[in-house]
Amino acid sequence: MKWLQRHVRPEQVRELSLLLLIIVAVVFFGSMIDGYYTSRTFNRIVSSVAIITIVAVGQTLVVLTRNIDLSVGSVVGCTAYFVGTLLGRYHDLNPLLAVLTAVALGAALGAINGLLVAWGRIPSIIVTLGTLAIYRGILVDLSGARTVTTDSLPGWLVGLPRLNLMSIGGLDLPALFMLAVAIVLIFHLGTGYLAVGRRFYAIGSNPDAAALIGLPIRRLVFLAFVLSGALAGLAGFVTLARYGNITVESGRGLELAAVAAVVVGGVNIFGGSGTVLGAMLGAIMIGTLEQSLYRLQISEFWRDAILGLLILLAVASDAVILQRLRALWGRADLKIVTEPPAEATVAAGARSP
Amino acid sequence: MKTNLLAAASIAALVAMTGAASAVDIAPGKAMDMVLLPKFLGILPFDQAHQGAEEAAKELQNSKPLQFLGPTPENSVAGQIEITTNATTQGVAAIMISNNSGDQIVPSAKAAQAKGIKVVTWDSPIPSAEGEDVFVAQVDFTETGKVMADMAMGILGADGGKFAILSASPDAANQNAWIAAMKDALKDPKYAKLQLIDTVYGNDQSEASYNQANALVDKHPDMKLIMAPTSVGIVAAAKALQDGKLCDKIKVSGLGVPKEMVAYTMNGCAPQFALWSFVDLGYLSYYTAYGLASGAIKAEEGATFKAGRMGEYKITKDPTRAKGLRVLMGPFSIYDKKNVEAAAK
Amino acid sequence: MTILGRLKSWEGLLLGLLAVIVVMNILRSPYFLGAGNIANLFQLSIEKIIVALIMTLIIINGEIDLSVASIMGLAACVLAWLFQMGASLPIAIVGGLLAGLAAGLFNGFWVAYVGLPSLAVTLAGLIGFRGIARILVEDRAIGGFPVWFNTLGQQGILGPITASILIFAVLFAIVAIVLHGSALGRLVYVIGNNLQAARYSGVRVQSVKMTLFAASGLIAALAGILYAARLGSVRGDMATGFELDIITIVLLGGVSIFGGSGNLAGVGLSILVILNLRNGMGLANITGNTQTSVIGALLIFSVLAPNLAQNLQRRWIGRKT
Numbered sequence A: 001m002k003w004l005q006r007h008v009r010p011e012q013v014r015e016l017s018l019l020l021l022i023i024v025a026v027v028f029f030g031s032m033i034d035g036y037y038t039s040r041t042f043n044r045i046v047s048s049v050a051i052i053t054i055v056a057v058g059q060t061l062v063v064l065t066r067n068i069d070l071s072v073g074s075v076v077g078c079t080a081y082f083v084g085t086l087l088g089r090y091h092d093l094n095p096l097l098a099v100l101t102a103v104a105l106g107a108a109l110g111a112i113n114g115l116l117v118a119w120g121r122i123p124s125i126i127v128t129l130g131t132l133a134i135y136r137g138i139l140v141d142l143s144g145a146r147t148v149t150t151d152s153l154p155g156w157l158v159g160l161p162r163l164n165l166m167s168i169g170g171l172d173l174p175a176l177f178m179l180a181v182a183i184v185l186i187f188h189l190g191t192g193y194l195a196v197g198r199r200f201y202a203i204g205s206n207p208d209a210a211a212l213i214g215l216p217i218r219r220l221v222f223l224a225f226v227l228s229g230a231l232a233g234l235a236g237f238v239t240l241a242r243y244g245n246i247t248v249e250s251g252r253g254l255e256l257a258a259v260a261a262v263v264v265g266g267v268n269i270f271g272g273s274g275t276v277l278g279a280m281l282g283a284i285m286i287g288t289l290e291q292s293l294y295r296l297q298i299s300e301f302w303r304d305a306i307l308g309l310l311i312l313l314a315v316a317s318d319a320v321i322l323q324r325l326r327a328l329w330g331r332a333d334l335k336i337v338t339e340p341p342a343e344a345t346v347a348a349g350a351r352s353p
Numbered sequence B: 001m002k003t004n005l006l007a008a009a010s011i012a013a014l015v016a017m018t019g020a021a022s023a024v025d026i027a028p029g030k031a032m033d034m035v036l037l038p039k040f041l042g043i044l045p046f047d048q049a050h051q052g053a054e055e056a057a058k059e060l061q062n063s064k065p066l067q068f069l070g071p072t073p074e075n076s077v078a079g080q081i082e083i084t085t086n087a088t089t090q091g092v093a094a095i096m097i098s099n100n101s102g103d104q105i106v107p108s109a110k111a112a113q114a115k116g117i118k119v120v121t122w123d124s125p126i127p128s129a130e131g132e133d134v135f136v137a138q139v140d141f142t143e144t145g146k147v148m149a150d151m152a153m154g155i156l157g158a159d160g161g162k163f164a165i166l167s168a169s170p171d172a173a174n175q176n177a178w179i180a181a182m183k184d185a186l187k188d189p190k191y192a193k194l195q196l197i198d199t200v201y202g203n204d205q206s207e208a209s210y211n212q213a214n215a216l217v218d219k220h221p222d223m224k225l226i227m228a229p230t231s232v233g234i235v236a237a238a239k240a241l242q243d244g245k246l247c248d249k250i251k252v253s254g255l256g257v258p259k260e261m262v263a264y265t266m267n268g269c270a271p272q273f274a275l276w277s278f279v280d281l282g283y284l285s286y287y288t289a290y291g292l293a294s295g296a297i298k299a300e301e302g303a304t305f306k307a308g309r310m311g312e313y314k315i316t317k318d319p320t321r322a323k324g325l326r327v328l329m330g331p332f333s334i335y336d337k338k339n340v341e342a343a344a345k
Numbered sequence C: 001m002t003i004l005g006r007l008k009s010w011e012g013l014l015l016g017l018l019a020v021i022v023v024m025n026i027l028r029s030p031y032f033l034g035a036g037n038i039a040n041l042f043q044l045s046i047e048k049i050i051v052a053l054i055m056t057l058i059i060i061n062g063e064i065d066l067s068v069a070s071i072m073g074l075a076a077c078v079l080a081w082l083f084q085m086g087a088s089l090p091i092a093i094v095g096g097l098l099a100g101l102a103a104g105l106f107n108g109f110w111v112a113y114v115g116l117p118s119l120a121v122t123l124a125g126l127i128g129f130r131g132i133a134r135i136l137v138e139d140r141a142i143g144g145f146p147v148w149f150n151t152l153g154q155q156g157i158l159g160p161i162t163a164s165i166l167i168f169a170v171l172f173a174i175v176a177i178v179l180h181g182s183a184l185g186r187l188v189y190v191i192g193n194n195l196q197a198a199r200y201s202g203v204r205v206q207s208v209k210m211t212l213f214a215a216s217g218l219i220a221a222l223a224g225i226l227y228a229a230r231l232g233s234v235r236g237d238m239a240t241g242f243e244l245d246i247i248t249i250v251l252l253g254g255v256s257i258f259g260g261s262g263n264l265a266g267v268g269l270s271i272l273v274i275l276n277l278r279n280g281m282g283l284a285n286i287t288g289n290t291q292t293s294v295i296g297a298l299l300i301f302s303v304l305a306p307n308l309a310q311n312l313q314r315r316w317i318g319r320k321t
Helices: A002-007 A010-032 A039-064 A072-089 A095-118 A124-143 A155-162 A175-193 A195-205 A207-212 A217-243 A254-264 A276-295 A300-329 A332-338 A344-351 B002-009 B012-020 B044-059 B073-090 B102-114 B141-156 B173-186 B206-219 B231-243 B258-266 B278-293 B340-344 C003-028 C035-043 C046-060 C068-084 C089-114 C118-137 C147-154 C163-181 C183-193 C195-200 C205-231 C242-252 C264-283 C288-317
Strands: A164-168 A171-174 B034-037 B094-097 B118-122 B134-137 B161-167 B194-201 B223-228 B251-254 B273-275 B304-306 B312-317 B325-328 B333-335 C156-158
Touching: A010 A276, A010 A300, A039 A072, A039 A171, A039 A175, A039 A195, A039 A217, A039 A254, A039 A276, A039 B206, A072 A095, A072 A124, A072 A217, A072 A254, A095 A124, A095 A155, A095 A217, A124 C242, A124 C288, A155 A175, A155 A217, A164 A175, A171 A175, A175 A195, A175 A217, A175 A276, A195 A207, A195 A217, A207 A217, A217 B206, A254 A276, A254 A300, A254 C118, A276 A300, A276 B206, A300 B194, A300 C089, A300 C118, B034 B044, B034 B073, B034 B278, B044 B278, B073 B094, B073 B102, B073 C035, B073 C264, B073 C288, B094 B102, B094 B278, B102 B118, B102 C147, B102 C205, B118 B278, B134 B278, B141 B161, B141 B173, B141 B194, B141 B223, B141 B251, B141 B273, B161 B173, B161 B206, B161 B231, B173 B194, B194 B206, B206 B223, B206 B231, B223 B231, B231 B251, B231 B258, B251 B273, B258 B273, B258 B333, B258 B340, B278 B304, B278 B312, B333 B340, C003 C264, C003 C288, C035 C046, C035 C163, C035 C264, C046 C068, C046 C163, C046 C183, C046 C205, C046 C242, C046 C264, C068 C089, C068 C118, C068 C205, C068 C242, C089 C118, C089 C205, C147 C163, C147 C205, C156 C163, C163 C183, C163 C205, C163 C264, C183 C195, C183 C205, C195 C205, C242 C264, C242 C288, C264 C288
Parallel strands: B034 B094, B094 B118, B118 B134, B134 B325, B161 B194, B161 B223, B223 B251
Antiparallel strands: A164 A171, B273 B333, B304 B312, B312 B325
């Protein structure tokens, strides 16, 4: 036990417990569904979580700083639609340029959020609740009711979801999923080891202290929102590639899915703790639940009720496992997860630093 | 021409009496506020209907601009009720509703009627027909069921097979009516080989529909066809099958917009699908509403009128709704490899 | 600036905003001042503003309830389902209310006694309660309620004032008394302000939170049933997405999302601002998308403006921070 305590960080234990839960879920569904343990199940889950994972990474960064970004669904919709229209018009646009456009557009929309939160000193939930409506409204007004259709898009884009980087015994690892994995790795390491990454944690866990030691809180919060927007933009591009047909409805509700992934993934909604990897596991957990529930031979109408219950159980059992671990480790930083508002009250200070 | 002569020979009162037999010419030039209310804004079919209604408004020389007002998709029910109520407050002459609120719109539609406003539904009616003067039906809803069954037979061949329905939302009145009509049609022995195994909902969202189509494929390994009576669902399903390289095993059919479907029809994923013209639907709805609001026609069985370029139409009992009246537009256009490219232009 | 000063200026701002909107509405639309329209203005959003009252308490307490709209749908669907199974309508109504209460207690249990974040619990509730509603009514639309039920929801009992509007007024008074004049109300603020301090000073945090979530479930259920009465029929998608509007109203009312501050007067003003704005835009034939965009912009602007003003003031005096 001592060894474990010394060599494994509590956050890693947190992730291991989630991994365990995913395995339990898979075993459970495997016993319920015929032919569940096939490559198809794996491929389905893997290709369905790419978009939500990318958005959840950005959301994690924002949540770490004790903020929230509810506008991501609208940002995904805007970029998917805009880049789709662009590619429909200019077929020979360089693919890299198309991706960059999506990321830049997302970053710009994120920058508006960040500006208002960091320098306008408006609580992020208000800003992004507002821009959630505004970005979507602008999209509907500008789109002129046209739908981006698959056949208007260049072939390389339409073929992208079918592109596999590698295939191990029928288990495909599609390029878009690997893109999400790469993003997760980059940001996981970035937040874990880079100075700027650690600062996200610092201002989230104690904004007053962070201000005292002279961290540029506003710039960091701004950066978190820009990154969240940029990643939502990238997710918009992936949405375009994967679904091909983009209506003005695209991406609606994604913000709740992303927040769910982040929360299930053990990122503290009051900032300061949790990891990008955890958020990805959260996304995979929810993806597994959703995809498996589709397969269960139950009425269409039962799915949501069960999904809601399972999400609750995931969060609860996770918290219970953690309570035990907390006792073992005797570490205070685990406590935050189960008793969130401990520092939330200082947040009034976060608003006017 | 014959009916015209007849009308000309009669005095005004006689026209009203014999209105059932002769088509009324709707006199243009009245200035009336009219509202065209789609389910929500932002998708092509409703925009086309708007285009058709504008065309009719121009022909009928209505100097008041047509109000094309719609709610947001996530607020469709409450939004439609709000727009109807506000239009009632403003005392407009007619409201044309593509109803997304089922019978929940009834109280506000009745309130509108109580103020003398004509309520015309199009695309999707009020199920109980209360609060509605007349429904401009794009096609016969019973016919829709048969057309879908026929397309399924046509695609699957004489041996038939298992198929599933991918609908919009569980609350869409027109989709539900079509699904019910199709289930009815399937009782006919000639469709005995067709087996409906599942109904799922993609909520008219591309992503949800795509995922639902994939789920159907996983859940039912012996499924041969996905029938999607929704323009959003059908494209999403076709894309899902194409991405899964499954188009040679599983086909897609249903109701779709040619412009959005052309690629999938040409590559064989969706060999056949159907639709009607939304431009014409908007045009006819406007003529009907204008005729009712200006008093040229009455919302009663047998009333016949001329709707500009589209010719003569008659108000009849709606066989799919006990108390409803309807103007039947029709017909279906069935699209396949031969005609889809021309229609997509 | 003291907290009191800041609050006062907040309400002053809302009041000014309201005045501008009302004047514009009167100038732009001849229909605005009609008694029917004023009643409609409330009636069209009455269920949302009823739930906003209890949401105010929840947010001041430092929690959030994302599941309210789903509970509204659930209560209406339980009512419709019981009614369809042959229960008399009063029993069905009680059933709907109990379902809402049960949902609220369920939320409260996980938040207060297990200690899970309310955001996660009620997010699961948002999905799950809607799911139960769906199971009950599936793809049906259930109507045909007795006339008195529909009349209750649709017709005025005092002139154009409907039962729902009266219920709202009564609830507003009750919530005002509870929040600003009772021991429970003080506890709501104390817990929202500093949970740890409240715990150490012996406040029964758990029972306060439990009470609030139970009340939230019950009132959301009541609102859902009133919505069913107003619309005269019930579907599985009833009130979907209302939670965003409800939370917007509360936040615009000056309630801090982090808990501990805000008051009912602000929320009352915010209700008037949003309803008048929506009504005015509706009468001016502005479509739904533009309406939501404008309200989104207003939400941001209403917090941004005082902050900017404060900034300028501070620059003027000389930088203190």
